[in-house]
Amino acid sequence: QRRRFPGLSSRAYEHPADRSALVALRKLTGFDxxxxxxxxxxxxxxxxxxxxxxSVRVSDAQFAHLNDMLRDxxxxxxxxxxPP
Numbered sequence: 730q731r732r733r734f735p736g737l738s739s740r741a742y743e744h745p746a747d748r749s750a751l752v753a754l755r756k757l758t759g760f761d762x763x764x765x766x767x768x769x770x771x772x773x774x775x776x777x778x779x780x781x782x783x784s785v786r787v788s789d790a791q792f793a794h795l796n797d798m799l800r801d802x803x804x805x806x807x808x809x810x811x812p813p
Contacts, residue, residue: 735807 787795
């Protein structure tokens with residue numbers, strides 16, 4: 730039987746170095762403003778197409794076994810919705 734982790738925080742599986750780097754970035758004055766400005770320069774549609782061109786779309790119709798594994802992982806990690 731699979732073990733489920735209800736209410737699991739992402740911090741539980743976040744790498745300590747990633748957490749430290751994020752904390753350091755958030756301490757920088759104006760980082761959020763600069764990041765939002767830079768991310769606004771690239772249209773979301775262009776980024777989405779770029780990422781999709783290097784990816785495999787998983788669904789019930791395509792790679793159903795991978796889709797089942799994804800749903801199972803989301804259930805175990807108690808995610809509210811399956812990422813697209």
